[in-house]
Amino acid sequence: MKCSCSGTMTFFGINPTVFMEITIVLSLLLLAIILFATEKFSVDIVTLVMLIVLVITNIITPAEAYAGFSSDFIVILASVFVLGAALEDTGVLEFMISKLVRVASKSTNLLLGLVMIVAGAISGFMNNTTVTAMFVTPLVGVSRKAKLSSSKLLMPLAYASILGGTCTLIGTSTNVAVSGYLDKTGIEPIGLFEVTPIGLIIFAVGMVYMMTIGKNLLPKHSEQHALVEEYNIQKYLTEIVITPASPLVGHNVFTSTLANAPFRTLNLIRGKTNFLPDYHTVFQENDILLVEGSLEDLIRIKESKGIEIMADVMAEKDLETKDIRLAELLVTVKSNIIGRTVREIDFMRRYGFAILAISRHGETLRSKINEVELRMGDLLLVQSSADRLSNLRTSQNLTILDEFQPILFKKQKGLITICCFLLAILLGSLEVVPLSVSFLGAAVISVITKCITTERAYQIIDWRLLILIGGMTAFGTAMENSGAASFLATGIVNLLENWGTIGILAGFVLLTVFLTQPMSNAAAALVIVPVAIKTALALHVDPRSFAIAIMLGASVSLITPFEPACILVYGPGKYKFSDFLKVGSGLTLILIALILGLVPFFWPF
Structure with missing residues (x-):
């Protein structure tokens, strides 16, 4: 604390009122990071509480708090969820996956390569977690049938799905969120295929790495254990x-x-x-x-x-008979049993099976199973009748791992959905109509033509993610209004100015990668982008270059299995935490270097 010449008290040369607002905003950020990491409360609830505090403290207005929820990009994201679910419900994706697995199942290398290419391509237009979930069951099934190690396939699948999302604007919620924030601040938003060239390079490098170095670092587990x-x-x-x-x-x-x-x-x-x-x-x-x-x-x-x-x-023979069998069930992405205990769900009454054990992140839970709160990606070892297990094939909550039977391919409705999706991309990319209108129109047509039901459409939208993105967009406004963005930008420039513009950009990208561990990728990017924009303006360089580098950096953080797509393969692949650290660290560093080298080329400073 020091005194200015005018006699006004200042803190680090900052007006006390401004200093207090900066303190509130940064304290809320720190608290949010802790709560996101511990998962004590749902991310949407944490986000909404943050907004309430920011409005009460007059750091943002109610209009600024709600502005992020009315963004065109929220509509785009919700529409993509609906269209992706329509492709899933009509059997289009499972039909493609079943053909792929059948063709490539005789060669591990061929199967690995084709799976990564197809998963990455689909993830360019769909949520990567959903894409990963759809591949897990057929890959585990073919691995057990062909006596292959599923651990050699599932982590590459997750990484391919994540990296494939970097190829288009709608490939990941992070891209949509950052583009929406740029648009709100008066900077030109990101085009539908603007990031495709660098995204394809990132994906290709990731694929080559996993087919060579990564494959050798992956563990090999036998699929023949009882x-x-x-x-x-x-x-x-x-x-x-x-x-x-x-x-x-x-x-x-x-x-x-x-x-x-x-x-x-x-x-x-x-x-x-x-x-x-x-x-x-x-x-x-x-x-x-x-x-x-x-x-x-x-x-x-x-x-x-x-x-x-x-x-x-x-x-094991005492647990299995002609009519009773053991099976592994995977808790799926959109399951409504997530967050509920085994006792609350009452599996015997609801599904007709008993849970013997639960595998989570490589740890087997056997004691007090009734009190275990289920999470996405949990593997359940269950005992049930063959008929009861067969009924689970239509369940949205649980997937049987040991065999894959694709749902009926509804050819006519599938073609309608594909045409709607392609038409939305064409009209949006050519700017015939706004991107939000083209995708919303495609989603509405898919509902009208009954490619997906209205109830399913509302159910499939990840409302928590939309609230998180809308809320964190408003938090970015709070960082600007309070002066926190300028404060942090000044500090970062002073700390890294000797390293030049690339060195400062590298600092931002590394910080983003670090924050994606406790936070979602979109949230981490929206926290850093306001500061990066202020820094870019202070350095007299294009703020879009900094924003795009941070956006891509948030999508190449593969060091830990906290990304939902990685959580889904953790149990089925029998991985350990160290496996992701060992395989993902090298790939993440390579991709960070690639981003720092290519972003200034495609988007000059």
Whole structure:
């Protein structure tokens, strides 16, 4: 703190009121980063609370707070979600994927190359997480059938989907968000195919890396392990006999005193029949229960009247019969069971299966499964009847990993959707109509022609992402209004001025890559872009160059598996955190160097 000549108190040479506003904005940013990283609260709720605080403190007006939600680019993003879902629902994408896998399944290198090319191409026009999710099941299925290692395919798939999004404006929400912010600040927005040349180079380099260096760094896992062995649950399974004198005889399986024991009932053997009990099943004399629990709990229950323990350890054959089987289920991207506990969902009543174990980020969860809150990308080891599992093939919540059966290809509706998508791209890119109008029109036509239902259209839109982008756009305005952007820009210039313009730009790109770890890519970019624009103006260089470099930098952060597309392949690929660090770090550094070299070429300072 120091005193100016006029006698007004200043902080670091800044007016106290301005200093207070800068402090509020940067404190909110730090708090948001922490909350985004810990996931204690939903990102949309955190974003809305930030906006409320910024309006209450008069840093932004209500109109500025809501301006981001009325942007043309929000409409574009929502429309792309609907069109992508229409392609999925009509079976177009799964038809393509099934043909691809069938053609290339005999050669790992051919399969890897074609998967990356096709996934990257589709991701140029669709959400990369959705594209990754659609490829996971067929790739795991063909890997197990052909005795290949799915770990050699799934990480390259995720990376290809992410990098493919850099090739067009609509390829990733980050591109749409940054372009929308540029438009709001009076800078020319990014064209639909403006970034395609540099995006294709980034994608090609990423593909070559994964086909050579990356492939050798990827782990190799056998696909032939028994599921019980893989999840290491043998020591938790045993058989309990209900003796004729047991007080449990005549009581409902799921409401009896045994149901309150600290272990779970899986299947029931009655005579020569082995079946899954339901909510109508009652105990009979000499029933044999296959249960899962800790050894301590089983020893404790052994002393109960009317119960006998038959074995201490069971094998996978005891869990599978002609009618009952084990399967791995993947919690999908848009699943409505995410964030709910196993107990709340009540899988036995809702789906007719029991969960034996849950695999998350390489860790197997076996104890207190009922209290586990499910997340996207979780792998569930379940036991169920073949019929019940077959019914899951139409579920939007769970995907069976061990086999792939594409949904019926609705040829006529599929062609309508493809034509709508292509027409929207053509009209928008030629500026015959505004981009937002062309994509919205295509989305509306897909609903009118029943390529996708109205309910599905509203459901598929990622409202949390739209709120995040709209809110973080307003946060960018707050950084400008408060002076936080100028304050940080001055500090960065002073710190890196000896490195020149490229050195300063490199600092921004590296900071963006760092922030994408706790935050979403779009949020990280929207935090940095306002500061980068102020810095570019201070350096008398084109602010679009800085903004585009940051936008691309946010999309090449492949160091950790926090990107949703990477989370989806984490479990099925049996990866460890270190695998992403080992494979992704080198590729990320190469792509950062590529961006710093090519952006000044395509968008001169």
